[in-house]
Structures are given as C-alpha cells and as structure tokens.
Amino acid sequence: MDPDIAKPVSDVVYHKNPLTNGPNTEEVTPLKRCLVQLMSKTFGQAYFGSKRIGISLDGPEYASRAVPGGTSQFNPGEAEEVAWLCKHMLDYVPETTDEEPTRQVKPADIGISSPYAAQCAEIRRQLQRLAITGVTVQMLDITTGSQVQGREFEVHIVSWVKNNPGDPYDTGFITNPGQQCVLNSRARSFLISFGAYQLWCNNVANNIDQIAKKQMFYRFAKNFQETNQVIAKRDFLDGKAGLPVDTYHFQAVQLTGPQTMGQRGNRGGRSGAYSVVRGAGRGRGGPQQGGFNTPNQRAHGGWDKRGGRGRGNNNPRGGTTGQPIPKW
Structure with missing residues (x-):
C-alpha cells in the first residue's frame, strides 16, 4: 500500500x-x-x-x-x-x-x-x-x-x-x-x-x-x-471538459449566522444528536449522586441563540453558548 x-x-x-x-x-x-x-x-x-x-x-x-x-x-x-x-x-x-x-x-x-x-x-x-x-x-x-x-x-x-x-x-x-x-x-x-x-x-x-x-x-x-x-x-x-485548471479551489467554509447551536446544560444528561430536520437535540441524564430523592436531571440543546438550556435541581437556567448554525 x-x-x-x-x-x-x-x-x-x-x-x-x-x-x-x-x-x-x-x-x-x-x-x-x-x-x-x-x-x-x-x-x-x-x-x-x-x-x-x-x-x-x-x-x-x-x-x-x-x-x-x-x-x-x-x-x-x-x-x-x-x-x-x-x-x-x-x-x-x-x-x-x-x-x-x-x-x-x-x-x-x-x-x-x-x-x-x-x-x-x-x-x-x-x-x-x-x-x-x-x-x-x-x-x-x-x-x-x-x-x-x-x-x-x-x-x-x-x-x-x-x-x-x-x-x-x-x-x-x-x-x-x-x-x-x-x-x-x-x-x-x-x-x-x-x-x-x-x-x-x-x-x-x-x-x-x-x-x-x-x-x-x-x-x-x-x-x-x-x-x-x-x-x-x-x-x-x-x-x-478539457478546460485548463489554473488554481486549487477547494476550501471548507467557516459558516456564520445570528443563531447558534445550543450545548448541553450543566450537570444534565448527555446531549442528543443534532438535527436540521427536528431543529433540536435532546438528552436524558441519570439520577443525581448521593442518594437524594430527586427527579432525573435533563439537558436540552436546541437551535437557540441563547445557548443550551439545562433543567435540573442544581441548574435551573442552562448551559453555554453553542456553535454557529450552518447556512446552506
């Protein structure tokens, strides 16, 4: 080879x-x-x-x-x-x-x-x-x-x-x-x-x-x-077509836009798969450690310019700013 x-x-x-x-x-x-x-x-x-x-x-x-x-x-x-x-x-x-x-x-x-x-x-x-x-x-x-x-x-x-x-x-x-x-x-x-x-x-x-x-x-x-x-x-x-090729044109495009892709919320579960069709990612976490009798934590990541949203006892407001949404 x-x-x-x-x-x-x-x-x-x-x-x-x-x-x-x-x-x-x-x-x-x-x-x-x-x-x-x-x-x-x-x-x-x-x-x-x-x-x-x-x-x-x-x-x-x-x-x-x-x-x-x-x-x-x-x-x-x-x-x-x-x-x-x-x-x-x-x-x-x-x-x-x-x-x-x-x-x-x-x-x-x-x-x-x-x-x-x-x-x-x-x-x-x-x-x-x-x-x-x-x-x-x-x-x-x-x-x-x-x-x-x-x-x-x-x-x-x-x-x-x-x-x-x-x-x-x-x-x-x-x-x-x-x-x-x-x-x-x-x-x-x-x-x-x-x-x-x-x-x-x-x-x-x-x-x-x-x-x-x-x-x-x-x-x-x-x-x-x-x-x-x-x-x-x-x-x-x-x-x-037999035409001359005088330069190298291939280049990946760094896409930008007003919206961003949300990341998972702090202490939430694993984030879900990104999807243009659904427009959102979802993940479900496990129970908190330490034996507290509390509901499972969840994390949500969506197409949201404010970033990800986390929901759980220790993080009512959410996560970090995400990456730019590609514009095709």
Whole structure:
C-alpha cells in the first residue's frame, strides 16, 4: 500500500496509537507514474501528485435517493462521474521514457466499491452506456463495501453516494467505522474517493465532527482537506471538459449566522444528536449522586441563540453558548 494511502488510515483509524510499520509500498511503479501523469494533465493545479484524492460532488445535481420501493441509496450523478473517470483512465495512453517507464491502466487494475448495492448497479449501467472500447462491464470488479473486505486493488474507486442537500448531517450508514476503515484501505497504488466533501468539510470547519459515532468519518474528511487532496467540483468538471485548471479551489467554509447551536446544560444528561430536520437535540441524564430523592436531571440543546438550556435541581437556567448554525 502506498504511504499516501496507508498513513491516513494509520492516523485516522489508529489516531491514539498510530502504526509504526506496515505494508507500505513507496516504490514509484510504471502504473503510479501513469496515474499521476493522467491526473496532472486532467486536473492541473487542483492536483498535487498524491496517490489518494477525494472528488467533491455536492449540490442538487448530485443528490442521492432511495430506489423505488426500497431503502438502498443510489446517486445517478455521482455514478456518471465514476464511470467517466474509469473510462478516462482506461483510454489514457501515457507518455513514457526509458528513464521513467509507464504502463497503461488495465481493467484488472481497477476495483469500484460503494456502501450501497443500488449504486453498484447504477455504476454498471453508466459504464454500459459509455461503451469503453475493448472493455466490458464484466471485466471490471464492482462490489459493495461488505463484499470488498479482505481484497485489494491497484486502483480503488469509492463512491460514497450519500448526499442530502436539504440535510447536510444526513450521512446514512456510510459513517459506520467498519465501512470507513475498509473502503479507505483497499487500494495498493491509487485511491479515488467520490463524495460530498464540501458538505462534510464544512461540518468539520464548524465543529460538527463531534457528533457521536461519526468521528472516524469526519476525521477522514478532515484529513483529505488538510492534505489538499480534495478536488473541488468546479475543478473536476473543468478537467472533465478539457478546460485548463489554473488554481486549487477547494476550501471548507467557516459558516456564520445570528443563531447558534445550543450545548448541553450543566450537570444534565448527555446531549442528543443534532438535527436540521427536528431543529433540536435532546438528552436524558441519570439520577443525581448521593442518594437524594430527586427527579432525573435533563439537558436540552436546541437551535437557540441563547445557548443550551439545562433543567435540573442544581441548574435551573442552562448551559453555554453553542456553535454557529450552518447556512446552506
């Protein structure tokens, strides 16, 4: 596994005790040279030579939805871009020299994965529509996250699918730590990750990464951002259209507004999950210590510019001022 891929996995998954050794393959192979050359020519100044990149696809044109009559999610816009990039890699004939040999990407090099079976089916459909010369869909390995565990690919393309522009915190089960660990660690030479990185990194910039059970997911998003490995939607689309990309545009937005997100009240229970849809968080605490015969304490955190409100025997008035509410 290339260090560009292995080190973030170590730093994020094992952040309390990072791995000191592992199966890193720092060798510059002909395939890696080909892929770096291709990405540099396609995305110009938006690409810095890493063997791990995130591609940010956000907005209503890349919204996900459930299959009719089912629960599995798919994202037609994202699937179309995954299929295009796959074709772009397979069609590319790299420049080569005796000193720096390269080789063309082969179908057997590529693995495509998604947490959702419906997205795998949509990617197959989009690839069939493109009709790549000399390549059939059956020659490409397209699998769900649960099926890909224990396997590796020279080039791994991940389609995270989930994007709800109306609720930026709606991430479905893609935040599952097992999904994150597996899908971020299947590539030996090159990892390409499609997702709503603008929304996710905005959440990180506004301290939303503290949501329970989503911390690994947001640490991966933050790591992509901090290492300048996210290609902004505008840069991706310009590169796809063959237009020059002269600067790096991706940047998380520090959102501000007149309202703030309440924190839990003092001595209350654990605060509840933040929700744009419900507009409030609720938590319930346990009984007070010391054997007093008093009611359970509670904490309430809401979308309240005054901050959180706590309710309990020792805190009738409430908690601290919260964080800014994102404005999408």
